[in-house]
Amino acid sequence: MAKPNPRVSKDPQLRPVARNTRGILGDVIRRKVVDLGLMRALLRAADPTDERVEPQPPTPTLPVPGDEIPLSIEEVAAAFRGRSVTSLPWIRQAAAVLDAWQMPMTAEEIERLLAGFTSHREKLGPRNGPGRSDLFVTGNDGRLTLNPLAPGLIATRRAIRGLPQPVLVQPAQRTAREQGSAIRRVEFDPEAQRNAEIARSSRRAVLSAVPSAEDPQAVALLDVGQRSIRAFIGRDVAELAGLLERFDVIAGLDIRDTLRALGFDAGRCRVVDLKPPQKSRRLNRAGRTLQITSELLIAGTTRIRRPFGDPEKVARYLSEGDHQRLARRLESDVKALHAFYQYGVLHGAVRLRWGFVDDALATDWALPGDASLHQQLKRAREKDETVDLVVGAAPGWADPWWRAQRVRVVDISFREVVLTRDEAGLALPILRDEIQAIRLAPEETEQWGWHGRQGRARWSVIQERW
Incomplete structure (x- = not known):
């Protein structure tokens, strides 16, 4: 009497119907209607020799230069x-x-x-x-x-x-992917193009009010696009509400309180409050806390030592009616706020620097179409374009680019960017947080020119520091 095969199922609805090349018996469900595709899949799974492995694409290689060719x-x-x-x-x-x-x-x-x-x-x-x-x-x-x-x-x-x-292959592949994605974003993303156009055409203003945002007895208005400053003191403050109608973005410290006191309805424009994103920072486990003020953030971000004037002197100017000194003080205050605002838009953060603390506090001041620092650096590297950089302290007001450095971008990392001053120059890494302003180098200027002696001196200082 033949012994029962333990591999065969005892279910009467199951019976062996196929044997693969290795002699392994497979049980296939016998039903009234058998799915031919299911049967083929089961047989293929039972027979490993029938598996089809797709060939892997070859690993890309780069030709190795000869020994006589210098390193790059x-x-x-x-x-x-x-x-x-x-x-x-x-x-x-x-x-x-x-x-x-x-x-x-x-x-x-x-x-x-x-x-x-x-x-x-x-x-x-x-x-x-x-x-x-x-x-x-x-x-x-x-x-x-x-x-x-x-x-x-x-x-x-x-x-x-x-x-x-x-x-060596991965950087080239990454650069090619980034170039392709950048081209696709520009060519096939109409929303990005529309946002960029809106950001370029938006009219922006920065306000500075004294003695307080709730009681604006004197206000300085800085027009970012026209690069003009106008001070409104005393009765002239009443004219300000009508002038603000033409702006799309209005920035300032406690700006909503100022606009409310001026009687201006800010419902149709974007309001950017430049007050600190957070009020304090814990320094150690013992509970020591650093109070974050606007002056501390602006000084750490722009390197302007005294961004605002002495409140007692400002109060004296108001009481004595010294409008000339008060106007100069207001202009200095609003320039510091403007530099602070521009840095926050460019980096998406501002710097908290105090003693051993050097942190970045995130901001949301930029419009959707504003180009960030990282985007502009990537574009300059991908297209091999020269750019003007202002590094260190905030740009001057009269001529923001007079101490700019004309460089090429060699490499970009999380914290640093590697720059070279000329085609055969020394590549030097600098901290990205130190960049205050960036623009594409104008074509009509000398390609590797420097903007005065201060630019060359500034580059020497950076070389010594990093």
Whole structure:
């Protein structure tokens, strides 16, 4: 008597109907109506030899340049940024920098540049400097240049290029994706185009009132588009409500109280209150608290030491009728508020700096079509455009770009942006929070020109700081 097969189901409605190439018996449900597609799926699952594996796309590769070709800035950045290169001697690190940047540098300048890429490496010291290495030629001014005939140069290039291909492939792929997405957003997103046009055409004003927002006895009106300031003192304040009708955005400290006191209905325009986004910040576990004031935020954001005048002096100007001094004080106050507002629109945040505290407090002052700093930096990098940057303190009022620096954007990270001043210049990382203003470099000006001696001096200060 044949033994029952344990693999066969005891259900009378089930019976073996198929056997695969390995001899494994499969039970298939026998019904009045059998789904042919289900049967094929079950048989395919029972037979692993029938599985169809789609071929994976080949991993993209980049052609490796020959040993006679100098390193590029992109190759050096991929080799050092955020990586541990402790096995690479400082001499080879310096040789790679000189090979990529193609300009003389001092050992200290090379060290500052490398420090901006990574901290996990061998640093410059008394025992590992350029010394008598044949990779360098020291000039009379102490600057180092690369010796193109040095035997160790080829080994240095091979060491830098001896990286996994994805390290160099991914940035190129990411750039291509960003360029494609940017083009698609511009070409196929009519809402984004409409928002950008609305933001460009919006008329904006900044107000500053004294002695308080609830009692505006004197008010300064700053027209952002026309870059004009007008002070209204005493009876002239009554004219202000009619002038505000032509503006789409009105900003100021406790601005709603000021507009209410002026009798202006702000229902048709956007009102931006520049008061601190939060009132305090906890400093430690013991409960020590920092009270956040408008003066503290404006000074930390714009680097204007005294953004507002002394309230006692302002009260004296009002009581004595000294309109000339009062108007000058109002103009200074509203200029500080304007710089504060512009920074918040550009960055989407303002800076809280006090002692060891350096934090960013988010703001929602920008219109949907306002271009942020990150968007403008990305566009400049993708299109290889030159931009004018104002770094450090807030731009001046008479000529905001007189100390601007004309640069190219090499790389963008979360906290830093790597810039180069000219086509063969030193790439230098600076903090993004230090950028006060940005614009596309005008075509009619000199491409690599600087706006006066102060611009060159400012760049030297930045090099020393970072």
